[in-house]
Amino acid sequence: MSILKEALKNFFSKPSTIEYPRKVTITVEKDLRGMFYADLNKCTGCSLCSIECPAKAIEMKKLPEDKKPRHNPRGLYPVVNYMSCVFCYRCVRVCPVEAFITTPTHQLSSTREVYSEDLTVRTLKAIG
Amino acid sequence: MGAKPTDKDAEILIKIPISLDVPIGPQHPAIHEPVMLKIYADGEEVVHAEINTGYNHRGIEKLMEKNSYYKDKFIASRICGICNTVHENCYTRAVEYIAGLEPSERAKHLRVLVMELERIHSHMIINAIMAEIIGFDTLFMYIMRDRELVMKAKEIVAGHRVLAELHMFGGVRRDIDDVKKEKVLDILKKLEPRIKYYRRLFEEDSSIYSRLAEVGRLKSAEVLSNSLVGPILRGSGVKSDVRAEDKYDAYGNIPWNMVVRPEGDSLARMLVRWDEALESLEMCKYILEHLPQGSAVVDERKLPRTFPPGEAYARVEAPRGELIYYVVSAGGPNPYRVKVRTPSAVNIINSAFSYIGHSVADVPVILVSYDPCISCMERAIVMDLKNNIEKRVPLKYIAQWEMQ
Numbered sequence: 071m072s073i074l075k076e077a078l079k080n081f082f083s084k085p086s087t088i089e090y091p092r093k094v095t096i097t098v099e100k101d102l103r104g105m106f107y108a109d110l111n112k113c114t115g116c117s118l119c120s121i122e123c124p125a126k127a128i129e130m131k132k133l134p135e136d137k138k139p140r141h142n143p144r145g146l147y148p149v150v151n152y153m154s155c156v157f158c159y160r161c162v163r164v165c166p167v168e169a170f171i172t173t174p175t176h177q178l179s180s181t182r183e184v185y186s187e188d189l190t191v192r193t194l195k196a197i198g
Numbered sequence: 199m200g201a202k203p204t205d206k207d208a209e210i211l212i213k214i215p216i217s218l219d220v221p222i223g224p225q226h227p228a229i230h231e232p233v234m235l236k237i238y239a240d241g242e243e244v245v246h247a248e249i250n251t252g253y254n255h256r257g258i259e260k261l262m263e264k265n266s267y268y269k270d271k272f273i274a275s276r277i278c279g280i281c282n283t284v285h286e287n288c289y290t291r292a293v294e295y296i297a298g299l300e301p302s303e304r305a306k307h308l309r310v311l312v313m314e315l316e317r318i319h320s321h322m323i324i325n326a327i328m329a330e331i332i333g334f335d336t337l338f339m340y341i342m343r344d345r346e347l348v349m350k351a352k353e354i355v356a357g358h359r360v361l362a363e364l365h366m367f368g369g370v371r372r373d374i375d376d377v378k379k380e381k382v383l384d385i386l387k388k389l390e391p392r393i394k395y396y397r398r399l400f401e402e403d404s405s406i407y408s409r410l411a412e413v414g415r416l417k418s419a420e421v422l423s424n425s426l427v428g429p430i431l432r433g434s435g436v437k438s439d440v441r442a443e444d445k446y447d448a449y450g451n452i453p454w455n456m457v458v459r460p461e462g463d464s465l466a467r468m469l470v471r472w473d474e475a476l477e478s479l480e481m482c483k484y485i486l487e488h489l490p491q492g493s494a495v496v497d498e499r500k501l502p503r504t505f506p507p508g509e510a511y512a513r514v515e516a517p518r519g520e521l522i523y524y525v526v527s528a529g530g531p532n533p534y535r536v537k538v539r540t541p542s543a544v545n546i547i548n549s550a551f552s553y554i555g556h557s558v559a560d561v562p563v564i565l566v567s568y569d570p571c572i573s574c575m576e577r578a579i580v581m582d583l584k585n586n587i588e589k590r591v592p593l594k595y596i597a598q599w600e601m602q
Contacts, residue, residue, distance in 0.1 A: 103357045163366075
């Protein structure tokens, strides 16, 4: 009888392991080298980040003609492939206009390729 | 059991070769490198050992010739995961010698701080693996848990737990403020009693003592003639440390003692590592309390694109021993040649002699990962004494024939 009781108790109790993605137990420093993306309000499309990347994770893409900012005549902007990126922040440090926005986000594992395209394009919309 | 068979009753004679060939590895033989140890054993005793390498050749030296000096800095730190900062430091200093750049005093101290934090966690992980191999899994878990404290300290100082990426030609890439300094000091304060406890455990615990003491004893002459480096050298009573000999970066300004033990056995080498971890802890505390003022961070946008022709040779004391970088520049953005000699290469390839005379169980990598019975499939000779026929069969055949 006590076995049944124990089994029922365990059936309804929560697992003793940490439910990782739901329960965040890891705390990281605010200046951890985590996810980063380009700010189109500053980026001039010079492609230096793409040239300097040791992991070849940055690709320069073209903006549509109507969305080109005045300070970016070629309309190029960097798209980071987070699956290839090694988070060395070489691009962040060599950028002549300091256009990269850095975050400590580090939980980026995914079943598909993750790019910074949406995040970067959203920065342009913020100014309208 | 019947009567004992005598020679007259014998119908066949089985000759088994005296040495059994026991391959250990290359699939994860409990150490980090995919290395293959071919052990020839007479019964339990090792009579000959061969070391086969080349399973992890990634062509990094060629890759470095194809890439620029700046990309190479990130490639160099990926040669080894555990001692990435010393690789970075060695390459950075070699390029600095070519370019004539000199980092500031604060930058030099920060470099030493991260390298010493790395030495603590590297020595902790190798002691944890040793505990696991001798069957003391609880100790493995405890040491790995406390190692997380060091990783956190490294994250605070450098930005990442494992890959620090702190170095840049002419300085460092990040600075620390007073808040971070206090955080790291707090962590070191928590860590010190733990390391002291583990050191005492390795010294006093009878099961660890009986597994490690008198195993793999190396005389100082043997160590020197086989050019083994690092804690192996200092565990055999040879006083040699690149940090003391070269006084690179800020090692000349920081007081520290070289740890030397005369015994030369496995236990002495592990205790040298614990003592060095404690010594590193004191060095980290000293650096944090006596950090020079001034700027440390170098602006990467203003560094030169190309480097003048020349050659440079730099060496550091990695947690595993002396690490050497030789960089040749022919001018231009890419190096002409980068030669890396890691301490593990010398220590593993030249150590075949040290297995001889010990039992198979004392070859440390065998204990967790490999069961030598599986590859006992050596051939035996079966002689039919009545018909005087000799034929060669595998041992498996005899096992089946026994059962029939």
